[in-house]
Amino acid sequence: xxxILEKEILNPTVTKMVVEAPKVAKKALAGQFIILRVxxxxxxxxxxxxxxxxNKGTITIIFxxxxxxxxxxxxxxxxxxxxxxxxxLGRPSEIEGLKKVCVIGGGVGxxxxxxxxxxxxxxxxxxxxxxxxxxxxxxxxxxxxxxVSHHAYMMSDDGSAGEKGLVTNxxxxxxxxxxxxxxxxxxxxxxxxxxxxxxxxxxxxxxVVSMNPIMIDGTxxxxxxxxxVGGETKFACVDGPDFDGHLVDFDEVIxxxxxxxxxxxxxxxxxxxxxxxxxx
Numbered sequence: 610x611x612x613i614l615e616k617e618i619l620n621p622t623v624t625k626m627v628v629e630a631p632k633v634a635k636k637a638l639a640g641q642f643i644i645l646r647v648x649x650x651x652x653x654x655x656x657x658x659x660x661x662x663x664n665k666g667t668i669t670i671i672f673x674x675x676x677x678x679x680x681x682x683x684x685x686x687x688x689x690x691x692x693x694x695x696x697x698l699g700r701p702s703e704i705e706g707l708k709k710v711c712v713i714g715g716g717v718g719x720x721x722x723x724x725x726x727x728x729x730x731x732x733x734x735x736x737x738x739x740x741x742x743x744x745x746x747x748x749x750x751x752x753x754x755x756x757v758s759h760h761a762y763m764m765s766d767d768g769s770a771g772e773k774g775l776v777t778n779x780x781x782x783x784x785x786x787x788x789x790x791x792x793x794x795x796x797x798x799x800x801x802x803x804x805x806x807x808x809x810x811x812x813x814x815x816x817v818v819s820m821n822p823i824m825i826d827g828t829x830x831x832x833x834x835x836x837x838v839g840g841e842t843k844f845a846c847v848d849g850p851d852f853d854g855h856l857v858d859f860d861e862v863i864x865x866x867x868x869x870x871x872x873x874x875x876x877x878x879x880x881x882x883x884x885x886x887x888x889x
Contacts, residue, residue: 614628640702641700645695655821698827704734715740716797738761742766810855820836822835838857
């Protein structure tokens with residue numbers, strides 16, 4: 610069992626938890642993830658390691674409440690325990706040798722972008738961060754990004770936070786103003802990552818994306834997290850989650866991501882109805 614030490618509501622749909630997991634924290638690196646199970650017979654879900662503290666033996670996770678399992682997880686509080694918490698899994702982000710990098714985070718994807726930006730910053734790279742949200746109510750980790758970057762820009766769809774526009778608008782503005790990045794790292798909604806890659810391909814800038822497709826065991830055995838990269842089948846859990854964005858077949862990934870949408874909606878409704886009955 611893994612005790613929850615801290616819980617913080619970042620916005621109405623996103624929650625941060627600090628979990629006591631010393632063995633995971635001992636080896637965790639930016640870009641890796643864990644797989645957890647809230648209770649017996651529960652679903653196994655992957656969550657990126659948003660931060661870690663080797664001295665305290667803790668792992669920070671940030672998750673969006675989108676399905677039954679994340680709803681169950683969000684009902685836990687500090688002092689409660691998570692049944693399974695396995696990791697670190699996946700390949701760490703490759704940061705060595707990078708001198709000037711632009712890290713782009715969209716929505717809850719910022720929770721994945723943050724540890725990468727932090728690792729780059731601590732490794733001596735010049736880090737530019739661009740974050741994007743629908744509106745000011747959904748902003749997360751603003752202060753944290755400012756602390757691990759040399760330049761931080763925020764975009765929002767409606768202009769209520771930072772500048773009005775898309776992350777691609779700011780990225781192209783910076784490029785046209787003479788910024789020369791060794792690499793762009795984009796993490797967020799699939800559509801956002803796709804259009805970041807289309808933009809950077811035009812300017813011939815290497816771009817890495819973090820993929821989080823359907824995943825079950827996290828060891829490459831189930832094949833659920835497969836995707837096409839450069840015409841080859843890859844598995845996000847063992848070959849990634851970071852991939853060359855210019856080689857990812859985003860249309861295929863976006864199509865596969867819709868597979869269980871109706872099932873997830875039914876499970877959310879089922880869980881909400883059960884919760885209402887328990888309260889009544």
